[in-house]
Amino acid sequence: MDKFDVCIAGAGVIGLAVAFQLSESTRFKTKKIVVTEPEANFGHHISSRNSEVVHAGIYYPTGSLKAKLCVRGKQLLYEHCRRYDVPFHMVGKFIVAQKVNAHRLATLQGQAAKNGVSDLVWINDNRLKTEEPAIKADYALFSPSTGILDSHSFMQSLLYTAENNGVMFAPYTQIKAVARSTAGFMLDTCITDGKSEQRYIFQAEHFINCAGLDAHHLAKNIDGLSPTHIPSVHMCKGDYFNYSGPSPFNHLVYPIPEQNTQGLGVHSTMDMMGNVRFGPDSEYVDQLSYFVDPRKAKAFAQDIADYFPEISSKKLQPAYAGIRPKLAAEGEPPADFIIQHNDVHGIPGLVQLFGIDSPGLTASLAIGEEIAMALP
Known part of the structure; x- marks a missing residue:
């Protein structure tokens, strides 16, 4: 049975930024990391259907994750664009x-x-x-400091660099169930390209749920996770x-x-x-x-x-x-990002991300940085 140190579910901009930051970090540079994605390629949904704006961090409540990660993410994003020749324009x-x-x-x-x-x-x-x-x-x-960027080129640079660092990208892979094991997690997946299906089970010490619109559905299939830690989306x-x-x-x-x-x-x-x-x-x-x-x-x-x-x-x-x-229903005040670690849900090695809407693109590298620093 294949064993990975980290499995990241979802190859949107958040999942790719987490993979990039982990693969660049000293502690995880030599670790086995896989990014699973049900679609044929990366960034098919939220990440490719937005304004492509690099936000400054103006609107969000002080002390919120959105405020903190947007401001830090903006800095990291512009640095990344310059370093990896990702097209951007600080248009204002x-x-x-x-x-x-x-x-x-x-x-x-x-x-x-x-x-x-x-x-x-x-x-x-x-x-x-x-x-x-x-x-x-x-x-x-x-x-x-507000700008625009080519979000596809940005995601492409994240995946290309992560793969060069040893990260494995697994498209057409749907995670059906996540069981707890002595090694961390047992992931039961279905690999399908629409023509054939293959069941694939592997182990991972850490599991990071970056599944975007499907994050709460995936969370319901994690063994031992209390429903109280799965917010309505x-x-x-x-x-x-x-x-x-x-x-x-x-x-x-x-x-x-x-x-x-x-x-x-x-x-x-x-x-x-x-x-x-x-x-x-x-x-x-x-x-x-x-x-x-x-x-x-x-x-x-x-x-x-x-x-x-x-x-x-x-x-x-x-x-x-x-x-x-x-995370906020219609008529409710806007809600903050949710990034859950072991101290919230009590499951070692599990990280969950919910409600990563705007400014998720801007904050992506800061989110990845925070997760890379928090993983034991």
């Missing part, structure tokens, strides 16, 4: 507001400072008109629309976040080619579907018009959708 972001909401910008600036983000710049309407003539707003905060769909025509903006543009919602509002981002897209919205769903209803263009245009009056729904074309795993 304007958070815009009208006079009636100017006090909320000031609150955001204070929150950011508490989180260690001290580079925000207050912008008046005259400077905003110079920087972004198409925007209609009275005030803005400018975040110079809610699927929240976010749609994106491409903007047809020349880019109206030079930077990312975000509205003031709506209060008591699960998103940052319909904002403007861009890809590495400078093409603009708007999104995401937030809609709680019961089924996994990535269909974008073209009729939503009118509602998107109404939201965007608050800061970009020249928008026309005719210029919005469906792009893609993403599903985010939310």
Whole structure:
């Protein structure tokens, strides 16, 4: 029977970042590590269906995992991109507001400072008109350290480096059950490419559940794990629309976040080619579907018009959708990441990650770093 020191379930950006950080660490560099993934390749779901934004760490409650890991992750992410030639652009972001909401910008600036983000710049309407003539707003905060990256190239660099360090990548591998054993864990898997199936059982001393949208389902199949340590996870769909025509903006543009919602509002981002897209919205769903209803263009245009009056729904074309795993139900305040270790669930060698939504991409390397340091 094959034996590994570490099994990581899920080859999204979090699982790959954990594998990368473990394989780069002194303690695990020579260990046997495997990353399992039910799909044919990495990053098929949450990791490839987001805004591809490198967040600064502005919005999150001070002391939360999201705040701490976003700020640390941003630093690690930019360093990684430079070291491994991952395409990125520190394009900067304007958070815009009208006079009636100017006090909320000031609150955001204070929150950011508490989180260690001290580079925000207050912008008046005259400077905003110079920087972004198409925007209609009275005030803005400018975040110079917010950026964009090619998330596929980033994940590719993580996997390539991890594999060069000896990590094994196992696609088409679905973990069916996780039993406890004297060696740690016995993993019962099914390897299938849609044409044939093969049962494969192996051992691992450490098991890290990075299964994203399926993390809570996988947790239910871990022998001896109390249901009290498996939180409810809610699927929240976010749609994106491409903007047809020349880019109206030079930077990312975000509205003031709506209060008591699960998103940052319909904002403007861009890809590495400078093409603009708007999104995401937030809609709680019961089924996994990535269909974008073209009729939503009118509602998107109404939201965007608050800061970009020249928008026309005719210029919005469906792009893609993403599903985010939310720990907070609809109408509840946003929840923090959950990273469970032995001190929580009482199972040595088990690490569980739940609700890793935004800013998960930015925080990924910091999450991997924390897990690498915490594993015994």
